[in-house]
Amino acid sequence: MRLRGRRRLAIALLVVVVAAGALVGVAIRQGSPASLVARKGHLAAVEVAPGGEDAISTMSQLTLRRSTGRDVSALVRVPRGPGPHPAAVLLGGVNRGRRVAGVRGLDAIARHAVIVSPDYPLPARRGGWDGWRAITMPFKLRPAAFDTVADILLLLDYLDSRPDVAKTRLFLVGSSLGAPAVAIAGGIDARPAAVVALYGGGKIGALVSHALTHPDQPSPHPPWRAWLLGHALALGVAPLAPERYVAGIAPRPFLMVNGADDSLVPRASVLALYEAAKAPKELIWVSSEHVQPDEADLIRRLSVTIVTWLTARGLLPSAE
Numbered sequence: 001m002r003l004r005g006r007r008r009l010a011i012a013l014l015v016v017v018v019a020a021g022a023l024v025g026v027a028i029r030q031g032s033p034a035s036l037v038a039r040k041g042h043l044a045a046v047e048v049a050p051g052g053e054d055a056i057s058t059m060s061q062l063t064l065r066r067s068t069g070r071d072v073s074a075l076v077r078v079p080r081g082p083g084p085h086p087a088a089v090l091l092g093g094v095n096r097g098r099r100v101a102g103v104r105g106l107d108a109i110a111r112h113a114v115i116v117s118p119d120y121p122l123p124a125r126r127g128g129w130d131g132w133r134a135i136t137m138p139f140k141l142r143p144a145a146f147d148t149v150a151d152i153l154l155l156l157d158y159l160d161s162r163p164d165v166a167k168t169r170l171f172l173v174g175s176s177l178g179a180p181a182v183a184i185a186g187g188i189d190a191r192p193a194a195v196v197a198l199y200g201g202g203k204i205g206a207l208v209s210h211a212l213t214h215p216d217q218p219s220p221h222p223p224w225r226a227w228l229l230g231h232a233l234a235l236g237v238a239p240l241a242p243e244r245y246v247a248g249i250a251p252r253p254f255l256m257v258n259g260a261d262d263s264l265v266p267r268a269s270v271l272a273l274y275e276a277a278k279a280p281k282e283l284i285w286v287s288s289e290h291v292q293p294d295e296a297d298l299i300r301r302l303s304v305t306i307v308t309w310l311t312a313r314g315l316l317p318s319a320e
Contacts, residue, residue: 033188039150041068043157051075052102056111059102064158072151074118074158075101077110083164086316087114088171089155089185089192091148091178094120100175105299108307109173112316114165116155120177121147145181145237152185160191168193169315173306175199175291179256180242183273187248193315196255196306199262199291201269202243202276205234210266243276250278255309257284257302264290282309 044065051059057077064072075098079085088109092100101110101117109115122144152172159165171194174182179200186195201207209230212221221229234241246254254277258270274283284305288298310316 036146036149036188037153039068039146040153041066043154043161046158056080056107064154066154070147072118072154074098074116074155076114076116077101078114079111084166085114085164086112086169086171087159087165088173089152089159090115090117091152091174091181092117093176093178103299104296106303108300108303114159114162116159118151118155120144121151141233142237145240148181149185149240152181153189156189156191171196171310171315173198180204183242184240184245187245192252194253194255194310194313195249197273198257198302199259199265200273201265202241202273203269204237204241205231207265207269208233211264214264242273246273246277251280253313254281257286257305259288259290260285261288262290
């Protein structure tokens with residue numbers, strides 16, 4: 001990019017930061033628990049289509065229609081055998097969306113619990129943070145962040161409506177971008193009996209800034225630009241900082257599982273979220289990089305860790 005183009009981009013980025021700061025007052029109102037519940041609306045109808053099956057479960061494609069007008073597409077995976085079953089809302093990374101419910105390696109959870117996973121409100125787009133498109137990304141992500149939390153609350157309504165679900169054994173699991181989302185939703189909604197955050201953290205501005213400089217990005221940003229974009233996003237979604245809500249999970253248990261070698265999520269971000277949570281809480285470090293949806297062996301190990309933790313708290317049945 002030529003020098004003149006770089007100057008224009010830098011000026012535009014500064015404008016983005018100022019504009020994002022101006023949105024803080026509006027966002028604070030939109031991010032209150034009452035506003036997020038209102039954004040959720042109520043579950044008006046559920047459309048179901050076959051989604052496949054495996055040896056331990058059956059799957060269905062869902063369209064959840066809500067009173068506020070925006071539908072949620074999801075995949076539900078139901079264990080074979082009679083209920084009532086424990087149940088989880090599971091959010092993976094943005095690239096996988098609802099398909100995360102059916103990934104290889106989740107059998108340890110899926111044989112005991114109903115799992116429902118949504119698509120994100122803003123689908124992943126390759127190169128969305130590249131060049132001039134990066135200018136608009138914080139403004140696109142702002143409503144999507146609020147909608148993601150509202151969608152989790154709506155999925156809890158859906159699980160509550162199922163006669164084969166044990167209402168006292170609901171839990172939330174979020175990985176990567178899903179981790180801060182479930183920490184927020186769990187702090188707002190008292191129905192989940194436990195919350196599990198995988199490979200996520202707090203300090204969203206610093207976390208996004210770090211990720212945008214990562215060499216695995218299609219076009220890594222220089223540190224100054226990544227800092228501006230990351231903190232513009234954090235300002236735009238304020239107050240949806242997971243550190244602000246995670247304490248509300250207590251006295252229900254909160255588990256964090258993070259990779260000791262994770263180059264995408266800085267240790268400072270992990271500790272910021274963990275320290276903001278109240279007991280009972282636990283942080284488990286595993287020897288791995290950032291989890292990817294095609295890493296069946298790692299997902300299998302993580303599933304066993306989650307099952308062991310949930311079983312110890314009476315939320316999943318003990319092995320026979």
